Amino acid sequence: MASMSVKHAIAAAKKLRSLQERFNPGGSDIYPALMGDEAITALIPSGNPLSVHILMFTRALREQGTDEQYEKFGRRADNNEIIGTFAQTELGHGTYLRGLEARADYDRGTEEFVLNTPKLSSYKWWPGGLGQTCNYCIFVAQLYIDNEAKGMAMFVVQIRDEETHMPLPGVHVGEIGKKMGLNGVNNGFLGLKDYRVPRLNMLMRHQQVLPDGRFVKSPVSQVSYFPMVFVRCMVARQNSNYLAQAATIATRYSVIRRQSPIEEGQPEPKILEHLTQQMKVIPEIVTAVVYRLAAANLQNMYNETAEAVYRKDFSRLPELHALACILKVATSYDSTYGIERLRQACGGHGYLTAGNLGNIFAMAAPACTYEGENSVLYLQVGKILMKNWSQVLAGRELMPSMAYISECSKMTSFPQWTGSWECLLKAIQYACVGSIRLAFQSYNARVQSAQSQTAAVNYSGLELTKAAELHGRSYVAGNFYQQIVNSPNKHQRSPQFQKVLENMLELHLIQIFFRHLGDILRFIRITEDEISALQRRLEEVLKELRPDAVAITDAFDFNDKILSSALGCYDGNVYERLFEAALKHPLNRKSVPDFFEAHLKPFMKENADNAKKSKL
Numbered sequence: 001m002a003s004m005s006v007k008h009a010i011a012a013a014k015k016l017r018s019l020q021e022r023f024n025p026g027g028s029d030i031y032p033a034l035m036g037d038e039a040i041t042a043l044i045p046s047g048n049p050l051s052v053h054i055l056m057f058t059r060a061l062r063e064q065g066t067d068e069q070y071e072k073f074g075r076r077a078d079n080n081e082i083i084g085t086f087a088q089t090e091l092g093h094g095t096y097l098r099g100l101e102a103r104a105d106y107d108r109g110t111e112e113f114v115l116n117t118p119k120l121s122s123y124k125w126w127p128g129g130l131g132q133t134c135n136y137c138i139f140v141a142q143l144y145i146d147n148e149a150k151g152m153a154m155f156v157v158q159i160r161d162e163e164t165h166m167p168l169p170g171v172h173v174g175e176i177g178k179k180m181g182l183n184g185v186n187n188g189f190l191g192l193k194d195y196r197v198p199r200l201n202m203l204m205r206h207q208q209v210l211p212d213g214r215f216v217k218s219p220v221s222q223v224s225y226f227p228m229v230f231v232r233c234m235v236a237r238q239n240s241n242y243l244a245q246a247a248t249i250a251t252r253y254s255v256i257r258r259q260s261p262i263e264e265g266q267p268e269p270k271i272l273e274h275l276t277q278q279m280k281v282i283p284e285i286v287t288a289v290v291y292r293l294a295a296a297n298l299q300n301m302y303n304e305t306a307e308a309v310y311r312k313d314f315s316r317l318p319e320l321h322a323l324a325c326i327l328k329v330a331t332s333y334d335s336t337y338g339i340e341r342l343r344q345a346c347g348g349h350g351y352l353t354a355g356n357l358g359n360i361f362a363m364a365a366p367a368c369t370y371e372g373e374n375s376v377l378y379l380q381v382g383k384i385l386m387k388n389w390s391q392v393l394a395g396r397e398l399m400p401s402m403a404y405i406s407e408c409s410k411m412t413s414f415p416q417w418t419g420s421w422e423c424l425l426k427a428i429q430y431a432c433v434g435s436i437r438l439a440f441q442s443y444n445a446r447v448q449s450a451q452s453q454t455a456a457v458n459y460s461g462l463e464l465t466k467a468a469e470l471h472g473r474s475y476v477a478g479n480f481y482q483q484i485v486n487s488p489n490k491h492q493r494s495p496q497f498q499k500v501l502e503n504m505l506e507l508h509l510i511q512i513f514f515r516h517l518g519d520i521l522r523f524i525r526i527t528e529d530e531i532s533a534l535q536r537r538l539e540e541v542l543k544e545l546r547p548d549a550v551a552i553t554d555a556f557d558f559n560d561k562i563l564s565s566a567l568g569c570y571d572g573n574v575y576e577r578l579f580e581a582a583l584k585h586p587l588n589r590k591s592v593p594d595f596f597e598a599h600l601k602p603f604m605k606e607n608a609d610n611a612k613k614s615k616l
């Protein structure tokens, strides 16, 4: 499987290169690469073994290395002359980066670093492509000078001979084993023993070790985390894509499959006529659109921040970090759970490999873990919200994506309930700020009672997580509202298209309202009649969006090859394709399977003989 994936990935990368040269000659624009990786990834159901090379190895060389280091390593990596990965996670550590055990000791006598993974738990474990594909990696290690720890640093390490692909001396490398998906990615392990690299193999754009061993600290240590921020932005984009693929499949199947009359004596309707089926499928279509728009915003913010960081302006890093964390978490959680809901909406056929929904789930699900495990990133955002709440209390301005927190903090009570979009959006934001305030009171009380900040974060973890989750909802819903209601290009839309968009906004806001009704009722008084009115509107907007469901998912414009699903093909010939797929199963090559003579027949005969004996 791995070699097939590598073959496909290389073919697709070549195609991508020609597209890039045609549409973006010599440009460094990341989009063709990303679109290409998206396409490559989508075309290789077992995952793209070059993803981490494209997304992290080349980017780390460009952003963390000096111009000279880019010339030496980065150009060759961008041109796919060398293939690398990002080797940070270890067998014993993934989240707590300051606990990473791999070490780099500077030898000023030879102006080299001596790299070691001192224990089994120090082995790098998980990096994509590391098992068999890559011949280089970015090796993340704790830097030591004269045995004094200086923090994390990144090193360009060649792990295999460029001609023979043999592991180099001092390198122990291999595949970590089968996973629940992405088995074409050959995630690997790497142990290094007294492996020497020249001083100039340490990426030194932001921090340096001089020939005499003097250490020049980075002005902002967190800039070494920047490669992870980029992938978090990519995950938001990629996982909204996975959800859109699954929504396309389930929608198309739901207008082909007929089952269970709604009126006695009437013909069986398309299953999408059932209201509960609409509630399973249509909100997922809208969620995919909502996250695609949020991910595009995040991508723009990443590009602006990356350019600023290149100019040594680190001011926007904290906001990008907070948004990248919360959108990575929100998109990966909602896409993973949404894809499973869509699979279940397709009945038994949703469970067939030919439907491809299981594989799309297996591609989407690990994003809840990699690039920062979601619950950890929720806590990270919770901490940032605590810091920002202190700013609010001090009367200071907040970063733009948190400005609503200041506004809501000035409200002594929630205004008269109207049920309008603005009212629903404000309700979610108001509940978020209420949760932040409660979390802050708990956190602050703990710090005041002499708990350390890290302990206070841990013991306030549930409230911090809730506040972070509601912050994500507030940002995403606010972004969607702005795009639909206040977009500068709104006048270019036809009235019909604007109406569909407004129906999608109505559905998203009401769906989020009901999902967090408990959180909202904690801070806002809403009557049963007002809630029932929203229930009616939910049923109504599902009915309104039903006729547009297929057109919206067709607009995602996934080629049948990308969907790779007998349930979701554009021509709708589901049963023929299911049957065609079934007949291809190896067990159908013979009428009598080999196991009949070898196992089944003796087994049945033995039982028959025993039955006869027991009668005698």
Ligand SMILES: CCCCC/C=C\C/C=C\C/C=C\CCC(=O)SCCNC(=O)CCNC(=O)[C@H](O)C(C)(C)COP(=O)(O)OP(=O)(O)OC[C@H]1O[C@@H](n2cnc3c(N)ncnc32)[C@H](O)[C@@H]1OP(=O)(O)O
Residues within 6 Å of the ligand: 034, 035, 037, 038, 041, 051, 052, 055, 086, 088, 089, 094, 095, 096, 097, 098, 128, 222, 223, 225, 226, 228, 229, 231, 234, 235, 237, 238, 317, 318, 321, 370, 371, 372, 373, 376, 380, 384, 387
């Ligand atoms: C579209 C094309 C296809 C796209 C396909 C997409 C995806 C699939 C392809 C590739 C992905 C495959 C594999 C994924 C690769 C990996 O998984 S790489 C390994 C990822 N590992 C992690 O993410 C580790 C997670 N842990 C952390 O990030 C950190 O440990 C932490 C949890 C954030 C804690 O940081 P730490 O420094 O230890 O402590 P603290 O929380 O106190 O932070 C100190 C201050 O630093 C600020 N900060 C933290 N992180 C960042 C950051 N990234 N950027 C900016 N600032 C950061 C933090 O807010 C604190 O600031 P203060 O002001 O001091 O409070």
Ligand SMILES: Cc1cc2nc3c(=O)[nH]c(=O)nc-3n(C[C@H](O)[C@H](O)[C@H](O)COP(=O)(O)OP(=O)(O)OC[C@H]3O[C@@H](n4cnc5c(N)ncnc54)[C@H](O)[C@@H]3O)c2cc1C
Residues within 6 Å of the ligand: 052, 085, 086, 087, 088, 089, 092, 093, 094, 095, 096, 125, 126, 127, 128, 182, 187, 366, 369, 370, 371, 372, 373, 375, 376, 379
């Ligand atoms: C498909 C896939 C591809 C990957 N690719 C790469 C790669 O290319 N390069 C790379 O370096 N890594 C890669 N990783 C590793 C990934 O980044 C780590 O798995 C991730 O960072 C989580 O670390 P961990 O697995 O060690 O879990 P741990 O850090 O051990 O966490 C385990 C669990 O403990 C809990 N936990 C941990 N810390 C806290 C905390 N502070 N507060 C509360 N709870 C906590 C959480 O529930 C967490 O799920 C990949 C992983 C996967 C699944």
